[in-house]
Amino acid sequence: MSACRPLKRVTHVIFDMDGVLLDTEILYTKATQNILDKYEKTFTWEVKTQMMGLHGSEMAKRIVDVYELPLTPEEYYSQAMEQYKIIMPQCQLMPGAFKLVKHLHSNNIPIAVATSSSQESFDLKTQNHKDFFSLFSHIVCGGSDPDVKAGKPAPDIFLTCAKRFSDPPHPEKCLVFEDAPNGILAALAAGMQAVMIPDANVAPELRKNAHVVIDRLDNAPLELFGLPSIKGC
Structure with a gap:
Protein backbone atom coordinates (compact mmCIF):
# COMPACT_ATOMS: atom_id res chain seq x y z
CA MET A 1 0.00 0.00 0.00
CA SER A 2 1.27 3.46 -0.84
CA ALA A 3 -0.11 6.97 -0.30
CA CYS A 4 1.15 10.05 -2.07
CA ARG A 5 -0.63 13.10 -0.60
CA PRO A 6 -2.57 14.35 2.44
CA LEU A 7 -5.88 12.57 2.93
CA LYS A 8 -9.24 13.95 4.08
CA ARG A 9 -12.16 12.40 5.94
CA VAL A 10 -14.99 11.06 3.78
CA THR A 11 -18.55 9.93 4.45
CA HIS A 12 -19.54 8.09 1.25
CA VAL A 13 -17.84 5.45 -0.93
CA ILE A 14 -18.23 4.84 -4.67
CA PHE A 15 -16.92 1.74 -6.46
CA ASP A 16 -16.11 1.17 -10.08
CA MET A 17 -17.18 -2.36 -11.02
CA ASP A 18 -14.99 -4.04 -13.66
CA GLY A 19 -11.60 -4.93 -12.24
CA VAL A 20 -12.61 -3.58 -8.82
CA LEU A 21 -15.64 -5.55 -7.66
CA LEU A 22 -15.85 -8.09 -10.48
CA ASP A 23 -12.93 -9.92 -12.05
CA THR A 24 -14.03 -9.20 -15.61
CA GLN A 90 -18.51 -16.74 -15.56
CA CYS A 91 -17.13 -13.67 -13.75
CA GLN A 92 -16.28 -13.87 -10.06
CA LEU A 93 -15.88 -11.28 -7.30
CA MET A 94 -12.45 -9.70 -6.97
CA PRO A 95 -10.33 -10.76 -3.97
CA GLY A 96 -11.41 -8.88 -0.85
CA ALA A 97 -14.49 -7.34 -2.50
CA PHE A 98 -17.11 -9.07 -0.38
CA LYS A 99 -15.22 -8.42 2.86
CA LEU A 100 -14.80 -4.69 2.21
CA VAL A 101 -18.31 -4.07 0.92
CA LYS A 102 -19.91 -6.08 3.72
CA HIS A 103 -17.79 -4.18 6.26
CA LEU A 104 -18.86 -0.78 4.95
CA HIS A 105 -22.50 -1.84 4.70
CA SER A 106 -22.47 -3.23 8.25
CA ASN A 107 -21.05 0.07 9.49
CA ASN A 108 -23.79 2.05 7.73
CA ILE A 109 -21.39 3.77 5.34
CA PRO A 110 -23.35 4.78 2.20
CA ILE A 111 -21.94 2.86 -0.78
CA ALA A 112 -22.78 2.89 -4.49
CA VAL A 113 -21.47 1.61 -7.82
CA ALA A 114 -20.50 3.79 -10.79
CA THR A 115 -19.76 1.58 -13.79
CA SER A 116 -19.19 2.52 -17.41
CA SER A 117 -21.18 -0.56 -18.40
CA SER A 118 -24.64 -0.26 -19.92
CA GLN A 119 -27.59 -1.58 -17.92
CA GLU A 120 -27.72 -4.60 -20.24
CA SER A 121 -24.05 -5.37 -19.66
CA PHE A 122 -24.39 -4.81 -15.90
CA ASP A 123 -27.30 -7.26 -15.70
CA LEU A 124 -25.31 -9.83 -17.66
CA LYS A 125 -22.23 -9.63 -15.45
CA THR A 126 -24.03 -9.51 -12.12
CA GLN A 127 -26.66 -12.20 -12.68
CA ASN A 128 -24.87 -14.59 -10.31
CA HIS A 129 -24.10 -11.90 -7.70
CA LYS A 130 -27.48 -10.30 -7.00
CA ASP A 131 -27.21 -10.60 -3.21
CA PHE A 132 -23.84 -8.86 -3.25
CA PHE A 133 -25.00 -5.93 -5.38
CA SER A 134 -28.13 -5.53 -3.25
CA LEU A 135 -25.81 -4.16 -0.52
CA PHE A 136 -25.30 -0.94 -2.53
CA SER A 137 -27.68 2.00 -2.23
CA HIS A 138 -27.74 2.47 -6.00
CA ILE A 139 -25.99 1.63 -9.26
CA VAL A 140 -25.13 4.10 -12.04
CA CYS A 141 -24.59 2.46 -15.43
CA GLY A 142 -22.80 5.15 -17.41
CA GLY A 143 -23.12 3.35 -20.73
CA SER A 144 -26.89 3.83 -20.77
CA ASP A 145 -27.64 6.49 -18.15
CA PRO A 146 -28.91 9.72 -19.78
CA ASP A 147 -27.37 11.86 -17.03
CA VAL A 148 -23.85 10.60 -17.82
CA LYS A 149 -23.02 12.69 -20.88
CA ALA A 150 -19.33 11.82 -21.18
CA GLY A 151 -17.32 8.76 -20.19
CA LYS A 152 -14.21 8.64 -18.03
CA PRO A 153 -11.88 10.55 -17.67
CA ALA A 154 -14.74 13.07 -17.55
CA PRO A 155 -16.23 13.34 -14.02
CA ASP A 156 -19.88 12.87 -15.08
CA ILE A 157 -20.42 9.35 -13.77
CA PHE A 158 -19.06 10.03 -10.29
CA LEU A 159 -20.89 13.33 -9.92
CA THR A 160 -24.13 11.65 -11.03
CA CYS A 161 -23.55 8.81 -8.58
CA ALA A 162 -22.92 11.20 -5.67
CA LYS A 163 -26.12 13.14 -6.37
CA ARG A 164 -28.20 9.95 -6.13
CA PHE A 165 -27.35 9.10 -2.54
CA SER A 166 -30.35 9.69 -0.27
CA ASP A 167 -28.19 12.29 1.51
CA PRO A 168 -26.14 13.68 -1.40
CA PRO A 169 -22.63 14.51 -0.17
CA HIS A 170 -20.29 17.18 -1.40
CA PRO A 171 -17.90 15.50 -3.89
CA GLU A 172 -14.91 15.98 -1.56
CA LYS A 173 -16.68 13.72 0.95
CA CYS A 174 -16.65 10.80 -1.51
CA LEU A 175 -13.97 8.14 -1.79
CA VAL A 176 -13.69 6.28 -5.11
CA PHE A 177 -12.22 2.81 -5.66
CA GLU A 178 -10.88 2.40 -9.21
CA ASP A 179 -8.51 0.17 -11.16
CA ALA A 180 -8.12 2.19 -14.36
CA PRO A 181 -6.02 5.33 -14.94
CA ASN A 182 -8.98 6.97 -16.72
CA GLY A 183 -11.17 6.21 -13.72
CA ILE A 184 -8.70 7.81 -11.33
CA LEU A 185 -8.62 10.93 -13.51
CA ALA A 186 -12.43 11.00 -13.54
CA ALA A 187 -12.58 10.80 -9.75
CA LEU A 188 -10.06 13.61 -9.37
CA ALA A 189 -11.94 15.73 -11.92
CA ALA A 190 -15.06 15.23 -9.80
CA GLY A 191 -13.21 16.60 -6.76
CA MET A 192 -13.08 13.21 -5.01
CA GLN A 193 -10.28 11.17 -3.46
CA ALA A 194 -9.31 7.94 -5.18
CA VAL A 195 -7.91 4.57 -4.14
CA MET A 196 -6.42 2.54 -6.99
CA ILE A 197 -6.28 -1.25 -7.23
CA PRO A 198 -4.28 -1.49 -10.46
CA ASP A 199 -3.69 -4.51 -12.63
CA ALA A 200 -0.08 -5.65 -12.31
CA ASN A 201 0.50 -4.48 -15.90
CA VAL A 202 -0.38 -0.84 -15.15
CA ALA A 203 2.86 1.15 -15.30
CA PRO A 204 4.00 3.10 -12.21
CA GLU A 205 3.59 6.43 -13.95
CA LEU A 206 -0.11 5.63 -14.52
CA ARG A 207 -0.64 5.00 -10.80
CA LYS A 208 0.77 8.29 -9.52
CA ASN A 209 -2.49 10.25 -9.63
CA ALA A 210 -4.23 8.05 -7.07
CA HIS A 211 -4.27 9.16 -3.44
CA VAL A 212 -3.58 5.58 -2.33
CA VAL A 213 -2.54 2.46 -4.23
CA ILE A 214 -3.37 -1.01 -2.83
CA ASP A 215 -3.08 -4.58 -4.07
CA ARG A 216 -6.54 -5.80 -3.00
CA LEU A 217 -9.71 -4.30 -1.60
CA ASP A 218 -9.55 -5.72 1.91
CA ASN A 219 -6.18 -4.01 2.34
CA ALA A 220 -7.81 -0.59 1.98
CA PRO A 221 -6.59 1.80 4.72
CA LEU A 222 -10.08 3.08 5.48
CA GLU A 223 -8.97 4.66 8.75
CA LEU A 224 -6.84 7.17 6.78
CA PHE A 225 -10.08 8.55 5.35
CA GLY A 226 -11.93 8.63 8.68
CA LEU A 227 -13.83 5.39 8.02
CA PRO A 228 -14.06 2.33 10.31
CA SER A 229 -10.96 0.21 9.88
CA ILE A 230 -11.35 -3.18 8.24
CA LYS A 231 -8.21 -4.48 9.92
CA GLY A 232 -8.92 -7.38 12.24
CA CYS A 233 -12.47 -7.80 10.94
Missing part, protein backbone atom coordinates in the same frame (compact mmCIF):
# COMPACT_ATOMS: atom_id res chain seq x y z
CA GLU A 25 -10.94 -7.68 -17.19
CA ILE A 26 -9.48 -11.02 -18.30
CA LEU A 27 -12.89 -11.87 -19.76
CA TYR A 28 -13.03 -8.57 -21.67
CA THR A 29 -9.61 -9.37 -23.09
CA LYS A 30 -10.75 -12.83 -24.13
CA ALA A 31 -13.92 -11.51 -25.77
CA THR A 32 -12.04 -8.78 -27.64
CA GLN A 33 -9.35 -11.17 -28.82
CA ASN A 34 -12.00 -13.62 -30.05
CA ILE A 35 -13.26 -10.90 -32.38
CA LEU A 36 -9.82 -9.68 -33.44
CA ASP A 37 -8.76 -13.25 -34.27
CA LYS A 38 -11.04 -13.06 -37.30
CA TYR A 39 -8.88 -10.23 -38.64
CA GLU A 40 -5.50 -11.61 -37.50
CA LYS A 41 -5.02 -8.78 -35.00
CA THR A 42 -3.67 -8.92 -31.43
CA PHE A 43 -5.26 -7.06 -28.52
CA THR A 44 -2.31 -5.51 -26.67
CA TRP A 45 -2.12 -4.22 -23.13
CA GLU A 46 -1.21 -0.77 -24.45
CA VAL A 47 -4.50 -0.54 -26.34
CA LYS A 48 -6.48 -2.01 -23.45
CA THR A 49 -5.11 0.62 -21.07
CA GLN A 50 -6.44 3.34 -23.38
CA MET A 51 -9.91 1.79 -23.34
CA MET A 52 -10.40 1.01 -19.66
CA GLY A 53 -13.32 3.01 -18.27
CA LEU A 54 -14.77 3.98 -21.66
CA HIS A 55 -18.45 3.57 -22.49
CA GLY A 56 -19.23 0.59 -24.72
CA SER A 57 -19.80 2.77 -27.78
CA GLU A 58 -16.55 4.69 -27.19
CA MET A 59 -14.68 1.42 -26.70
CA ALA A 60 -16.08 0.03 -29.96
CA LYS A 61 -15.02 3.10 -31.91
CA ARG A 62 -11.53 3.00 -30.40
CA ILE A 63 -11.05 -0.68 -31.30
CA VAL A 64 -12.31 -0.21 -34.85
CA ASP A 65 -10.08 2.83 -35.37
CA VAL A 66 -6.91 1.42 -33.78
CA TYR A 67 -7.09 -1.91 -35.57
CA GLU A 68 -8.57 -0.51 -38.79
CA LEU A 69 -11.31 -3.14 -38.79
CA PRO A 70 -13.71 -3.47 -41.73
CA LEU A 71 -16.59 -2.86 -39.35
CA THR A 72 -18.63 0.05 -38.10
CA PRO A 73 -18.42 0.68 -34.34
CA GLU A 74 -22.03 -0.51 -34.12
CA GLU A 75 -21.17 -3.79 -35.84
CA TYR A 76 -18.20 -4.32 -33.56
CA TYR A 77 -20.28 -3.58 -30.46
CA SER A 78 -22.91 -6.08 -31.60
CA GLN A 79 -20.24 -8.78 -31.94
CA ALA A 80 -18.79 -7.84 -28.56
CA MET A 81 -22.18 -8.19 -26.86
CA GLU A 82 -22.58 -11.68 -28.32
CA GLN A 83 -19.19 -12.59 -26.87
CA TYR A 84 -20.11 -11.10 -23.50
CA LYS A 85 -23.31 -13.15 -23.33
CA ILE A 86 -21.21 -16.28 -23.58
CA ILE A 87 -18.30 -15.28 -21.36
CA MET A 88 -19.41 -12.75 -18.73
CA PRO A 89 -21.73 -14.95 -16.62
